Amino acid sequence: MLRELSSASAAEKDTLEAKQEQLANALWRAVVPELPKLLDAYSATRDLKGIATRLSCSTREALLKEVDTLLRDYDIDLSVLDTKVEIENDVAFEDGQADERIAVDYQRLHDALAKAIRKFVVRVADKAVGQCRSALLQLDKLTQGLEASLSTHEEELLVMKSNLRSEFD
Secondary structure, three states: OHHHHHHHHHHHHHHHHHHHHHHHHHHHHHHHHHHHHHHHHHOOOOOHHHHHHHHHHHHHHHHHHHHHHHOOOOOOOHHHOOOOOOOOOOOOOOOOOOHHHHHHHHHHHHHHHHHHHHHHHHHHHHHHHHHHHHHHHHHHHHHHHHHHHHHHOHHHHHHHHHHHHHHHO
């Protein structure tokens, strides 16, 4: 039974990398489509912190859903996951004189924000799956400890087994 548990743990470790990628992609797909609406909504105020806050909220909501789907077998502590989207200092709304210039600047801002979101979702997925890896490592340690204990006390257990069988025969 302990060998089966060890085998199941090893098999699960092999799937975690794929789950990490699935989680990052799911978060990406949930958050990035909101970006154009947010850029339009905040273009008048040029409030990048407001955009970051809204993206952070969206990511947190998507994370709750996706963790429940992809990592439901684990007890993930979401409170330790930093779900705040950080926008680098060189990312900003740019002013332009012609409509074409504004469209180019808007596209550059969109690309920079999309890059920041991608970096962010990869980091969050890595930390969430890191908790899964830690749980599996802990399980492995406990399994090894139990195996060692059983091995150490095997002779005693065999004697107890024999005594019990003789009592009921």
